[in-house]
Amino acid sequence: MIENFKRVSLGHFPTPVEHLKSISKHLGGPQIYIKRDDCTGLATGGNKTRKLEYILADVLDKKSDLVVTVGAIQSNHARQTAAACAKLGLKCLIILEHRLKKAPEIYETSGNVFLNKVFGAEVVLCPKDQVVEDYAEKIIQERISKGANPYFIPVGGSNHLGELGYIECMREIIENQNQDSFSHIILATGSGGTHAGLVAGKTIFQSDIKIIGISINHNKLHQEERVYQLALNSLKYVNHHPPLRDDVVVEDEYVGPGYAEPSEGMKEAFSMMATREGILLDPVYSGKAFDGLIGLIKSNFFKSTDKVLFLHTGGSAAIPAFEWAFE
Numbered sequence: 001m002i003e004n005f006k007r008v009s010l011g012h013f014p015t016p017v018e019h020l021k022s023i024s025k026h027l028g029g030p031q032i033y034i035k036r037d038d039c040t041g042l043a044t045g046g047n048k049t050r051k052l053e054y055i056l057a058d059v060l061d062k063k064s065d066l067v068v069t070v071g072a073i074q075s076n077h078a079r080q081t082a083a084a085c086a087k088l089g090l091k092c093l094i095i096l097e098h099r100l101k102k103a104p105e106i107y108e109t110s111g112n113v114f115l116n117k118v119f120g121a122e123v124v125l126c127p128k129d130q131v132v133e134d135y136a137e138k139i140i141q142e143r144i145s146k147g148a149n150p151y152f153i154p155v156g157g158s159n160h161l162g163e164l165g166y167i168e169c170m171r172e173i174i175e176n177q178n179q180d181s182f183s184h185i186i187l188a189t190g191s192g193g194t195h196a197g198l199v200a201g202k203t204i205f206q207s208d209i210k211i212i213g214i215s216i217n218h219n220k221l222h223q224e225e226r227v228y229q230l231a232l233n234s235l236k237y238v239n240h241h242p243p244l245r246d247d248v249v250v251e252d253e254y255v256g257p258g259y260a261e262p263s264e265g266m267k268e269a270f271s272m273m274a275t276r277e278g279i280l281l282d283p284v285y286s287g288k289a290f291d292g293l294i295g296l297i298k299s300n301f302f303k304s305t306d307k308v309l310f311l312h313t314g315g316s317a318a319i320p321a322f323e324w325a326f327e
Contacts, residue, residue: 002164002238006057010084011049012041014172022276029297030306035173038314043083043115046076046314047194050165051157052084058161059090064151068093068140070132072260074284074318077156079112082121092121095139097132099259104324111321158193163234166197167204173309174205182209187311188289189213189223189250194313196230203235203243213250214292216285217259220252254292260284262325265291282315283322
């Protein structure tokens with residue numbers, strides 16, 4: 001169905017699926033597997049690469065000469081957008097917003113912020129008293145007045161085009177399952193596009209896999225409605241019937257103090273994955289999502305016969321900016 005939509009090649013697909021044997025044994029619950037979307041290949045990898053393949057195809061189709069996007073200071077989406085623009089010879093403007101109430105200087109200068117500049121992007125900080133989307137619109141209008149033809153990508157690349165990347169990922173998961181089917185997919189849910197794309201893919205391919213998003217920011221009701229509307233819009237775009245509302249499930253008990261604020265559960269999950277599997281999670285998204293998976297296992301949410309797939313959305317490039325969070 002989505003084969004008819006334009007796409008540029010930016011990543012390495014299909015991404016691998018690995019059995020987390022050590023952690024599965026340690027936790028004593030279902031068998032846990034990991035979908036390595038941290039290995040998509042673009043700028044250290046991450047889930048945004050799949051989205052950008054469709055979004056930047058639209059950028060090229062519209063002959064835009066400046067890509068503008070927004071995100072938090074340590075946005076993984078911003079880093080991958082900067083790298084994709086470098087690969088395609090496009091100018092990139094990234095507008096970053098402060099979301100942490102208090103963070104050391106290294107948070108604003110290292111990790112993804114440093115890499116944005118390495119990839120040649122122009123980086124602007126949104127004033128703390130302004131809404132980042134409104135501030136971005138002012139800059140876009142200024143650039144238009146100077147003759148530019150800008151293209152705006154929303155936070156996280158979460159729109160009907162970006163979600164095509166995770167409809168495709170759902171097809172990839174279904175077609176590349178090992179022996180028995182996965183019973184559940186667990187992932188971080190933030191801007192919502194990755195989660196919505198999987199739900200849309202589940203709808204299109206009539207999959208029985210249960211998808212559970214672990215919120216890293218918003219409460220359950222807010223995030224479920226957000227993801228549902230995004231999935232609804234993407235399915236309208238591909239001319240398919242709506243998703244089932246019950247297919248959008250969010251757990252919101254693992255946010256901790258707030259977005260990008262470290263939690264004890266995140267730190268424990270981060271350490272478990274590193275020391276038992278040699279895989280790096282990130283403090284903002286996958287660390288909290290894996291904390292959520294651990295919590296579900298400990299609460300006997302799964303049957304011992306279940307096969308659970310954890311979607312690793314990437315983000316390890318930001319770790320140097322969060323060293324303070326582990327002290």
